[in-house]
Every structure is written in C-alpha cells, then in structure tokens.
Amino acid sequence: MNPPLLQVNGLKTYFNTPAGLSKAVDGVSFSLQPGETMAIVGESGSGKSITALSIMQLVPEPAGYIESGTISFDGQDLLDLTWEQMRSIRGRQISMIFQEPMTSLNPVFTIGYQIREAMLTHDKFKGESATSRARSLLERVGMPSPNKVLRQYPHELSGGMRQRVMIAIALANEPRLLLADEPTTALDVTIQAQILTLLRDLQRDTGMSMLLITHDLGIVSQVADKVAVMYAGQIVEQSPTNTLLSNPLHPYTQGLIASLPSRSRRGQELYTLEGVVPPPTRWPAGCRFHDRCSKRLQICDSQMPLATKYDDTRSVSCHLYPAQEMAGNQERLK
Amino acid sequence: MIGYLIRRLLYSIPILVGVCFLTFVLFYMTASPGEIARRNLSAKNPTAQQIKDWEHQHGYDKPKWKQFLDTTEGLFLLRLGRSDSVKGERVMTRIKESWFPSFEIAVLSFGAAITINLSLALVVAYFRGTYLDIYGTSLCVFMMSVTYLVYIIGGQFVFGRLLKLTPVAGFLPGWESLRFAFLPVVVAVISGMGASVRQFRTFMLDEMNQDYVRTARAKGVSEPQVLFKHVLKNAAIPVLTTSVQAIPGLFLGSILLESFFNIPGLGNYLVDAINSQDFAVVRAMVFIGALVTIVGYILTDISYALVDKRVRLE
Ligand code: SF4
Ligand SMILES: [Mg+2]
Numbered sequence: 001m002n003p004p005l006l007q008v009n010g011l012k013t014y015f016n017t018p019a020g021l022s023k024a025v026d027g028v029s030f031s032l033q034p035g036e037t038m039a040i041v042g043e044s045g046s047g048k049s050i051t052a053l054s055i056m057q058l059v060p061e062p063a064g065y066i067e068s069g070t071i072s073f074d075g076q077d078l079l080d081l082t083w084e085q086m087r088s089i090r091g092r093q094i095s096m097i098f099q100e101p102m103t104s105l106n107p108v109f110t111i112g113y114q115i116r117e118a119m120l121t122h123d124k125f126k127g128e129s130a131t132s133r134a135r136s137l138l139e140r141v142g143m144p145s146p147n148k149v150l151r152q153y154p155h156e157l158s159g160g161m162r163q164r165v166m167i168a169i170a171l172a173n174e175p176r177l178l179l180a181d182e183p184t185t186a187l188d189v190t191i192q193a194q195i196l197t198l199l200r201d202l203q204r205d206t207g208m209s210m211l212l213i214t215h216d217l218g219i220v221s222q223v224a225d226k227v228a229v230m231y232a233g234q235i236v237e238q239s240p241t242n243t244l245l246s247n248p249l250h251p252y253t254q255g256l257i258a259s260l261p262s263r264s265r266r267g268q269e270l271y272t273l274e275g276v277v278p279p280p281t282r283w284p285a286g287c288r289f290h291d292r293c294s295k296r297l298q299i300c301d302s303q304m305p306l307a308t309k310y311d312d313t314r315s316v317s318c319h320l321y322p323a324q325e326m327a328g329n330q331e332r333l334k
Numbered sequence: 335m336i337g338y339l340i341r342r343l344l345y346s347i348p349i350l351v352g353v354c355f356l357t358f359v360l361f362y363m364t365a366s367p368g369e370i371a372r373r374n375l376s377a378k379n380p381t382a383q384q385i386k387d388w389e390h391q392h393g394y395d396k397p398k399w400k401q402f403l404d405t406t407e408g409l410f411l412l413r414l415g416r417s418d419s420v421k422g423e424r425v426m427t428r429i430k431e432s433w434f435p436s437f438e439i440a441v442l443s444f445g446a447a448i449t450i451n452l453s454l455a456l457v458v459a460y461f462r463g464t465y466l467d468i469y470g471t472s473l474c475v476f477m478m479s480v481t482y483l484v485y486i487i488g489g490q491f492v493f494g495r496l497l498k499l500t501p502v503a504g505f506l507p508g509w510e511s512l513r514f515a516f517l518p519v520v521v522a523v524i525s526g527m528g529a530s531v532r533q534f535r536t537f538m539l540d541e542m543n544q545d546y547v548r549t550a551r552a553k554g555v556s557e558p559q560v561l562f563k564h565v566l567k568n569a570a571i572p573v574l575t576t577s578v579q580a581i582p583g584l585f586l587g588s589i590l591l592e593s594f595f596n597i598p599g600l601g602n603y604l605v606d607a608i609n610s611q612d613f614a615v616v617r618a619m620v621f622i623g624a625l626v627t628i629v630g631y632i633l634t635d636i637s638y639a640l641v642d643k644r645v646r647l648e
Binding site for chain 1 (some may be wrong): 545551552555564568
C-alpha cells in the first residue's frame with residue numbers, strides 16, 4: 001500500500017474551560033490514503049470538528065491546545081511546524097470548509113476578492129490568472145453567472161451559494177486534502193444533496209483526499225470510502241463504508257444505523273438512541289458509552305475498551321470484541 | 335438614497351420645533367424679560383417705562399405664542415436676530431467670528447483621536463491576552479477614571495508652565511492658531527483616549543471571534559493581514575458610527591475646554607450667553623446645536639452604508 005497522505009496518531013486536544021479540563025479529542029488515530037474519502041460520524045460534542053481543526057492547527061487559543069499525538073501529513077509531522085510553515089500548508093495543501101456558510105465569508109469583501117485572496121496568499125496564481133481562475137472555480141462549483149458573482153458581496157447570495165463559494169475558495173490552490181466539517185448541515189435538504197454530489201465529483205476529478213465530518217450517517221454511503229465513528233472524543237469503530245452499514249460492530253454504530261430511516265423498515269417506528277453524549281469535562285469511566293449501551297458487560301463501567309483490529313479493514317473499541325479471542329488479529333491499535 | 339435624505343430632513347422638522355419649544359418653556363420658567371431688561375439696561379435703576387421700552391424693542395411684549403412663532407420662524411430661516419445684551423450685535427456675526435476656533439480644534443482632535451486610538455486599539459488587540467494588553471487596558475481604565483479637569487490643568491502646567499512649549503491659554507488667528515490649538519487638542523485626545531481605546535479594542539475582539547476570521551486563517555492568510563484587513567474593515571463599522579456620532583459635540587466646542595483655554599469659540603459664546611441670560615443667543619445656539627446633531631446622525635448613517643454593503647439607505 002502507498003504511504004498514507006494523512007496519519008493521525010493518538011491525537012489529544014484539550015480545552016481549559018470554566019467547568020474544568022475538557023478532553024474534546026482524547027486519543028484519536030486514523031489514516032487517509034491519497035485520493036481516499038473518509039467520513040467521521042458522530043453526534044455533536046463527540047469531537048469531530050475539533051479533530052479537523054487540530055489538523056489545521058486552528059484550535060481556538062488560548063483555551064484549546066493539542067496535548068499530545070502526531071499528525072503526519074505527507075510524512076511530515078504538522079505539530080513540529082512553526083506557525084509560518086503551517087500557514088503555507090493551510091489553504092494550499094490542506095483546505096477546510098465549515099458548517100456555517102452564512103457567516104464563514106467576510107461580509108465586507110466581494111466574493112471575487114475572497115477567492116483571489118486564497119490564491120494570492122500562496123503566490124500560486126497571480127494577477128489576471130488569479131481572476132480568471134476565480135471565475136472558472138465559480139463555474140466549476142456550479143455558480144450561475146460567475147462574472148456577476150465575483151463582484152457580489154456574501155449577503156447577496158443564499159446559504160447554498162455561499163457554501164459553493166467556500167468550496168471554490170478551498171479548491172483555489174488545488175489542495176491535496178479537503179476537510180469538510182458538516183458542509184451541508186445548515187442547508188435545505190435539496191441543496192444538501194447538490195453540495196454533497198458536488199464535493200464527491202470534485203474529489204474524484206481532482207484526486208484529492210477528503211475528510212468529511214458529519215453527524216448524519218445517512219449521507220456517508222454517497223461519498224465516503226470508509227467511516228470512523230466517533231463517540232466522546234474517541235473513535236469507537238472504523239470500517240469501509242459498505243461493511244459498516246451492513247454489518248456494524250459497535251453497539252453505538254448499531255444504534256446509529258437502527259435510527260436511520262430505511263426502506264426495509266418503512267412504516268415502523270424509528271429507533272432512537274436513548275440519552276446524549278456526556279459533557280467532555282466529565283467523560284464516564286470505563287467504556288464512555290456504557291450508560292447508553294444495551295449490551296454492556298460487567299467490566300464496561302470500569303475498564304476502557306481499547307481499539308482492536310477486528311479484521312484487515314475494520315477496528316472496534318468494545319469489550320464485546322476482545323482482542324485475545326481473535327487469533328492472528330491481536331495487534332492493538334495505538 | 336435621495337428619498338432617504340429627504341425623509342430624514344422632514345423628520346428633523348418636528349424635532350427642531352420641539353427643541354425650540356423646550357428652550358422657550360425652560361427660559362420662561364427660569365427668567366422673565368423684566369429681569370433681563372434690568373440686567374442689560376445701562377441705567378443702574380431703570381424706570382418701569384425704560385423696562386417697557388426695552389421689552390418692546392426686543393419683542394418681549396407680544397403674546398407668548400406670537401413670540402414663540404416669530405422666533406422659531408426666524409431660527410428656521412436662519413435669521414438668528416440680535417443678542418439681548420447691551421451691544422445687541424447680530425448673532426450670525428458672532429457665529430461667523432467664533433466658529434473657526436471651535437472648528438479647528440474639533441477637526442484636529444477628531445482626526446488625531448481616531449488615528450491614535452485606532453492604532454493603539456489595534457496594537458492591544460493584536461497582543462490580546464499578553465501583558466501588553468493587560469497593562470494597556472488597565473491604563474485605559476485609569477485614564478477614564480481621571481476627570482477632564484485634571485487633564486486641562488495638568489496639560490497647562492506641564493506644557494505651558496514647565497516646558498513652555500505652548501501658550502497656557504488664549505487664541506490668535508491664522509497659522510498662529512495652531513500653537514494655541516495644540517494643547518486643547520492634546521487634552522481632548524488624551525481625555526477621551528482611555529474610553530475609546532477600550533471600546534475600539536472590544537470592537538476588534540468581537541470581530542476576531544467571527545467565523546470569517548477562521549476562514550481567513552484556513553486560507554493561510556497571515557495574522558497581520560487577518561487583523562489589518564479582515565478584522566479592521568469590519569471593526570471600522572462600529573468605530574465609524576461611534577466616532578461620527580461624537581462630531582456634533584466636538585463641533586459645538588467642548589464648553590469646559592473653551593472656557594479653560596479661553597478660546598473665543600462657539601462654546602465660550604454659549605457659556606457667556608447663559609451667564610448673562612441672553613435668551614436670543616441661547617435659543618439660536620441651542621437650535622444650531624440641534625441642527626448640527628441631526629446632520630451628524632444623517633452623516634453617520636451615510637458613512638455606515640458606505641462601509642457596510644449590507645446596509646441600504648431607503
Ligand atoms: S464496551 Fe461495553 S458498554 Fe461499551 S459499547 Fe461495548 S458492550 Fe457497550
Ligand atoms: Mg461540529
């Protein structure tokens with residue numbers, strides 16, 4: 001296999017809050033191949049966005065900080081870089097789009113300015129070529145009348161259009177990795193589907209890798225090659241998308257899938273996962289999911305399950321799948 | 335835009351009438367024409383006839399509603415009339431003589447204050463959370479807590495007496511005026527600095543927490559560019575509105591400043607008129623003050639629309 005483009009290992013991102021130390025991301029490991037799309041799925045508060053912001057090193061300071069771990073991108077640990085070196089990677093090698101299209105653009109600059117700025121900052125495209133590239137980017141993300149849009153201000157565009165602009169900005173320097181943090185959550189359902197399709201097509205056309213963060217397991221099959229399910233600051237299961245949807249291992253993943261509306265269960269009442277994600281300042285002892293888990297065992301409230309390889313493509317953190325019982329697959333992930 | 339202006343000007347008519355009415359009522363509650371006549375007649379013990387003549391001369395013998403209508407009409411037509419004082423000079427003449435010192439000091443303080451305060455606010459905002467920021471904001475609170483008088487007297491003492499850099503007080507026309515304006519401008523800037531820098535810093539920090547700042551960083555924009563371009567242009571909106579709102583106050587001349595520095599400006603003129611119960615001058619100056627304030631607010635709205643493309647004047 002090729003060396004991964006992105007390899008995150010044991011990432012811990014903490015926040016000092018008035019309520020105490022918040023361990024928002026608490027030991028996350030995964031890797032992403034060039035051209036691969038991975039979805040991180042989880043409820044709000046599970047640490048998905050903070051994982052992405054940690055990769056960008058845009059965790060809100062001074063409250064938030066990366067406690068430990070490595071984030072190696074193209075073989076280089078991003079956490080070793082200076083702010084200036086990291087700046088030359090942001091928006092050029094790694095781009096990010098956000099959940100809030102309505103507020104993510106600067107209200108006092110034109111769309112054209114904001115797209116061009118992304119290019120001029122990195123000196124990759126200059127002057128006229130930046131302008132014409134801005135125009136073709138807008139075309140590529142499906143904006144009608146790009147020439148007009150270049151001169152418009154964000155408030156003149158709808159949420160979906162603004163998210164398209166954000167995508168155009170993110171793609172401006174042909175990045176190798178796109179972090180998309182709930183890019184469709186704030187949008188109407190029909191627009192959601194369009195944006196998702198657009199992201200998938202762009203990913204395929206450009207061959208970039210994509211990390212799609214979402215709380216909606218229902219959308220991952222359209223886009224992602226594999227899925228990491230996050231709960232309470234940790235990844236509890238990783239699996240190829242199809243396998244995950246057809247054969248989930250972790251009780252939390254099973255609950256998420258059971259609560260998805262599906263054709264085969266049409267007419268039946270939807271399953272709902274009881275309870276909410278606990279606050280990140282007070283993660284429960286043992287398995288963090290144990291008080292919501294219907295299958296919990298004796299040891300679950302005292303001992304934290306470790307991420308264990310289930311087979312060649314899957315890993316899971318749950319006492320139902322003890323490492324020692326899987327001969328030949330006993331390697332524990334960090 | 336034109337429609338908006340016309341509407342705003344029409345709205346200002348009832349406001350101005352109201353201002354005139356209040357001034358009129360307040361005047362008759364605190365003084366009577368007879369008293370003014372006695373003050374302003376040259377004779378030591380004027381006879382009843384002399385007082386009557388004076389009242390007739392200055393129009394105070396007409397029915398009150400007629401007085402109000404006449405004077406208000408005059409003000410709206412900018413026929414400001416003559417002073418009630420012995421000399422009885424034209425109010426307009428005095429305004430023409432004394433607007434310049436007020437204007438000069440106002441423009442200089444406004445320009446200097448906004449430049450200096452904005453720069454300082456940018457510096458403390460850039461170094462937010464560091465000791466520079468903490469000490470800077472503490473200093474601001476200290477400067478806000480010190481009264482205006484201390485700055486005036488302290489400034490006169492340090493610059494005028496000790497260093498002999500500037501005249502202690504007074505005013506001369508022409509280029510000489512800059513020497514006299516220097517100290518009042520310094521005092522005006524310094525006395526407002528604490529509050530402004532703190533307020534501007536808050537505007538900047540509010541903007542720094544906005545999502546578009548995160549976007550700019552995610553694009554790889556450098557921190558100085560984030561601050562000086564993205565944040566500053568947005569923070570300019572509240573900075574501008576608060577500053578433009580202050581223009582009317584500046585223009586009428588800070589009353590304390592002009593009397594302490596003995597500057598023959600509009601503020602001084604108004605104080606003298608109040609002291610000598612010169613109703614004709616007071617009502618004219620109050621009217622002009624109201625007019626300048628209204629114009630200031632309209633200018634605020636226009637400047638708002640110029641910086642913030644989301645604002646439409648309709
Ligand atoms: S470890 Fe125990 S509590 Fe946690 S998910 Fe597995 S069975 Fe449930
Ligand atoms: Mg989120």
